[in-house]
Amino acid sequence: MKKVSIITASVIAAGIALNSSPVMAAKSETADESTQQIDASDYIRGTGVITEINQDGNSLSIVVENPENSLITIFPITKDVLLVDSGTTNEINKNQLKKGTKVTAYYDKHKPMLMIYPPTITPELLVVHSDKDMGMVKVAKFNQQLVSLDGQLKLNLSNDTILLNKTGEKINKKDLYGKDLVVFYSIATKSIPAQTTPKKIIALDNLDQKKREIQQIIGKDYYMKKEVKMIPLRKVADHLGYHVKWDAKTSNTIITISKQNRSYQISIGQKEYGYNRSIKFFEVAPEIKNGKTYVSEDFLEELFKD
Numbered sequence: 001m002k003k004v005s006i007i008t009a010s011v012i013a014a015g016i017a018l019n020s021s022p023v024m025a026a027k028s029e030t031a032d033e034s035t036q037q038i039d040a041s042d043y044i045r046g047t048g049v050i051t052e053i054n055q056d057g058n059s060l061s062i063v064v065e066n067p068e069n070s071l072i073t074i075f076p077i078t079k080d081v082l083l084v085d086s087g088t089t090n091e092i093n094k095n096q097l098k099k100g101t102k103v104t105a106y107y108d109k110h111k112p113m114l115m116i117y118p119p120t121i122t123p124e125l126l127v128v129h130s131d132k133d134m135g136m137v138k139v140a141k142f143n144q145q146l147v148s149l150d151g152q153l154k155l156n157l158s159n160d161t162i163l164l165n166k167t168g169e170k171i172n173k174k175d176l177y178g179k180d181l182v183v184f185y186s187i188a189t190k191s192i193p194a195q196t197t198p199k200k201i202i203a204l205d206n207l208d209q210k211k212r213e214i215q216q217i218i219g220k221d222y223y224m225k226k227e228v229k230m231i232p233l234r235k236v237a238d239h240l241g242y243h244v245k246w247d248a249k250t251s252n253t254i255i256t257i258s259k260q261n262r263s264y265q266i267s268i269g270q271k272e273y274g275y276n277r278s279i280k281f282f283e284v285a286p287e288i289k290n291g292k293t294y295v296s297e298d299f300l301e302e303l304f305k306d
Contacts, residue, residue, distance in 0.1 A: 040140045040149035041180050043106040043124065043204075046073055050101050054227070059283060060094055061227045063118075064103060072118040075105050075126065076227055078283075078298065082125045082166055082202070087133025089184040089200040091168070102129040106139050110212050111219075120224065122297075124204065125182060138183045139204075142176065147193055154195045155183065162200040171203060180204045214239060214300065223294070228284045230294040233257075233266075240303050255286075255293060257303075264302070268293065275302070 048071075052063035061076040077083070077094045085092050086104075097103075105123040127137050140148040146155040157163075163171050182202040188194040214236055221232045237244050237257050245256045257264040265274035271285045283296040 042108055042110065042141075043139050043180055044109045045104055045106055045139065046121075046123075047104045048073070048102070050097060050099050050103060053097060053099060056226050059226060059228060060097075061120075062097060062103075064105065073105070074118055074120040074227070076120065076122045077126065078122060080301065081123055084125070084127055084182070084184075084202070085130055085133070085135075086127050086137050086184070087130040087135040089135065089162075092128060097128070103127060104129070104137070108215075111215050116224070120227065122229070127182075134186070135199075136185055136188070138185075139180055140183075141178070141180055144177060146176070152193050153183070153188065154193045155201070156195055156197045158197050161198055164200070164202050166202060166204055176201065176203055210240070211304070218297070223289070225284050225287075229297040230284065230287075230289075231297050231300070233286070233293040233295045233299075236300070237303065242303065253288075262305075266293075266295065 046064065046066070048064040048066040050062050051065045051072075054061050054063070059076070061074055063072060063074055065072050077097070081094075083092045083094060083097075084090065104127045105121070106125040106127070107121050107123040111121070125139065138148065138153055140150060140153070142148050142155065146157070147153070157173065163173065163176070165171050165175070180203075182204060183196075183198045184200040185196040185198040188196040217235050217239060218229070218231045221235060223230050233255070234244050240259075242257045242259045245258075247254045247256065253268045255266045255268075257266065261276075263274075263276055266286055267273065268288055269285050271282045272279055273282060273286075274280075280302070283298045286293055286295045288294075
């Protein structure tokens with residue numbers, strides 16, 4: 001893959017969103033809806049068709065091409081990516097992804113872009129568009145009157161509207177404010193703003209300041225291995241208040257990371273790692289590069305736990 005500057009990579013990735021129309025768009029939406037959506041949301045959207053599916057052990061990624069401008073993006077599908085069907089609004093399994101399917105990926109615009117082309121971006125949400133069961137999806141923040149911040153859509157909740165968080169737990173109307181909402185609907189008025197009674201709303205948790213700081217650290221120091229982002233262990237752990245201790249006396253270097261009642265024992269080159277008295281697994285084994293230890297990005301989920 002050809003290396004490019006991080007600014008160029010950001011422009012390329014944003015271009016996918018800015019130049020692509022939703023697969024199913026409300027007739028009342030204007031041509032610059034994507035630009036307005038970025039201002040009204042923490043998420044950038046990329047729409048296209050799955051042209052390739054790559055499976056390497058437990059790791060899966062899809063190659064998505066926008067047929068309008070031939071831009072290509074690689075989207076790793078980790079266990080944290082929310083996969084939903086636009087028509088049924090149901091969550092789906094990554095094994096149900098197929099070549100030729102139209103999809104829309106949403107990823108946090110504050111997340112650093114990879115300095116490679118095609119860009120490799122892990123989305124927070126992947127919407128799969130079904131030709132059989134048509135449905136529309138909008139991701140945006142809404143005010144207390146439930147009008148999207150881009151002024152294009154007003155939500156009229158009914159007793160049948162399903163309200164969930166990203167993990168599938170039921171929430172209340174008050175839990176919708178201040179978050180990006182994934183709104184599933186089928187019919188909208190031609191008024192300004194358009195009005196709809198959504199079938200389902202999923203509230204996404206936006207990145208807090210500490211996570212944004214970590215993403216900035218990673219954006220300056222990472223590399224890819226088997227399409228998995230490898231991140232600097234000490235930099236990240238130190239920033240999150242963990243104590244990092246090396247023990248190189250044994251045949252395998254062991255690193256202990258601890259904070260309060262949490263303790264991790266990591267061995268270089270081993271996917272298995274210890275957490276207190278249990279065993280967990282990295283997506284890719286830790287390794288030393290340029291004198292620094294790198295671990296797979298999935299370890300962040302552990303470090304951010306309370």
